[in-house]
Amino acid sequence: MKGQAEDELQRSSWRLALQTGALLVLLLVAIAGSVLLIVSTSQASAAQRLLTTATEHVDSIVDAPAGTWLAISNQGVLTVSPGMPSGLPDLKAIEAVAASGDAAQEDVSIAGRPYTVRTADSGNRVVQAVFDRHENLEELNRLGLALLLTCGGAVVLASLLAVWLARRAMRPMAEALDRQRRFVADASHELRTPLTLLSMRAQMLRRRVASSPLQEPPASIEADVDAMVEDSRSLTRLLEDLLISADSRRIELTEIDVVALADDVVESFSVSAARRGVTVERSGLTGPLGIIAAPTALRRLFVALLDNAVRFARERVDVAVTADARTLVITIRDDGPGFADDVRPRAFERFATAPPADAAPEDGTAARHYGLGLALVAEVAAQHGGRAEIAAQPSGAAVVVHLPIRRNQGNSPAAGSWLSAFVSRVRRMF
Numbered sequence: 001m002k003g004q005a006e007d008e009l010q011r012s013s014w015r016l017a018l019q020t021g022a023l024l025v026l027l028l029v030a031i032a033g034s035v036l037l038i039v040s041t042s043q044a045s046a047a048q049r050l051l052t053t054a055t056e057h058v059d060s061i062v063d064a065p066a067g068t069w070l071a072i073s074n075q076g077v078l079t080v081s082p083g084m085p086s087g088l089p090d091l092k093a094i095e096a097v098a099a100s101g102d103a104a105q106e107d108v109s110i111a112g113r114p115y116t117v118r119t120a121d122s123g124n125r126v127v128q129a130v131f132d133r134h135e136n137l138e139e140l141n142r143l144g145l146a147l148l149l150t151c152g153g154a155v156v157l158a159s160l161l162a163v164w165l166a167r168r169a170m171r172p173m174a175e176a177l178d179r180q181r182r183f184v185a186d187a188s189h190e191l192r193t194p195l196t197l198l199s200m201r202a203q204m205l206r207r208r209v210a211s212s213p214l215q216e217p218p219a220s221i222e223a224d225v226d227a228m229v230e231d232s233r234s235l236t237r238l239l240e241d242l243l244i245s246a247d248s249r250r251i252e253l254t255e256i257d258v259v260a261l262a263d264d265v266v267e268s269f270s271v272s273a274a275r276r277g278v279t280v281e282r283s284g285l286t287g288p289l290g291i292i293a294a295p296t297a298l299r300r301l302f303v304a305l306l307d308n309a310v311r312f313a314r315e316r317v318d319v320a321v322t323a324d325a326r327t328l329v330i331t332i333r334d335d336g337p338g339f340a341d342d343v344r345p346r347a348f349e350r351f352a353t354a355p356p357a358d359a360a361p362e363d364g365t366a367a368r369h370y371g372l373g374l375a376l377v378a379e380v381a382a383q384h385g386g387r388a389e390i391a392a393q394p395s396g397a398a399v400v401v402h403l404p405i406r407r408n409q410g411n412s413p414a415a416g417s418w419l420s421a422f423v424s425r426v427r428r429m430f
Contacts, residue, residue: 013166020162028151054129055120074125199232265302292406304373312336344390348378
């Protein structure tokens with residue numbers, strides 16, 4: 001397996017690894033957050049019980065629980081535990097509780113160290129307990145660091161394992177895709193030559209029949225030759241559609257004049273449309289409009305739209321190219337039978353089949369076959385970040401394609417488009 005297939009295998013493997021890593025990160029963050037929340041809540045509950053016990057059930061400062069200091073005011077006499085932090089006890093809190101009888105609690109910070117101070121009235125005395133929360137916070141920090149290291153290691157290992165498993169699982173699919181693309185490339189090379197020869201021989205035969213010394217060449221022979229020419233053209237267009245749709249993700253963007261492209265395609269269809277008695281006209285923009293697009297794909301979009309319109313038009317096809325500051329709008333209208341209401345949602349499916357909009361259920365009108373043309377239109381529009389739709393109108397059919405206008409910034413053909421390409425690649429990864 002080489003080249004493009006290997007590159008796609010690499011991208012797919014890393015994409016799976018990123019997705020696995022992202023999911024694992026979310027899961028581990030949720031677990032770590034839950035653990036920290038549970039531990040923090042447990043610490044807060046234990047500290048609260050300790051402070052409540054110290055202020056309501058301890059009679060002497062010598063009986064202060066570990067990690068706490070007591071200050072007891074008994075009939076104006078204040079006793080304080082040894083080692084009480086500087087700035088404590090809070091005498092104002094003791095006086096306020098002595099006056100009101102209501103317990104008070106607050107968190108304070110002294111010299112950057114956190115404490116919780118609870119003051120309560122315990123009979124004929126007021127007790128103030130000071131709890132040092134530094135150890136609890138240190139424990140939470142150690143736990144958080146351990147969870148971070150553990151989760152980080154788990155994410156890295158899981159991502160590497162996902163890459164390895166993805167390469168093993170996806171390699172057969174990548175090889176099959178590589179074989180498919182080689183087959184498409186070989187088929188395109190082998191089929192184009194005989195189709196071109198068939199078309200050339202049919203055209204030479206038609207000229208020979210037309211210049212025959214016979215006064216009246218058999219009409220059936222000339223009709224058959226015309227049919228051969230048309231069939232060869234149809235086969236060539238179908239082959240090109242198949243080749244483009246076989247690998248619709250790979251497009252080469254460059255700057256093109258979409259108005260000139262539309263005029264060129266309209267001119268190429270004028271002769272064949274005239275044989276059917278159909279007039280093809282261009283409307284909308286007349287001056288040049290440069291956009292960033294894939295020239296081959298955009299030409300096939302115009303060809304597919306015109307081919308569909310000319311085949312079903314009665315007398316006239318209009319190709320309108322309009323634009324505003326951000327959007328290019330291509331509208332192809334014909335005066336044919338149009339699309340039935342129930343067909344519009346699936347008209348862009350491959351090989352869609354439906355009766356014409358003006359056909360009665362009982363008249364036996366042949367079904368309308370859309371082939372690959374409109375499906376290719378939808379794919380090309382999607383490649384360029386746009387969309388295709390069937391517009392509603394009183395009669396006939398109207399297919400509208402909306403494409404975002406992208407222009408070069410500066411002298412480089414790719415300048416200004418690197419950010420869009422990067423965003424598009426990241427979106428495809430996820």
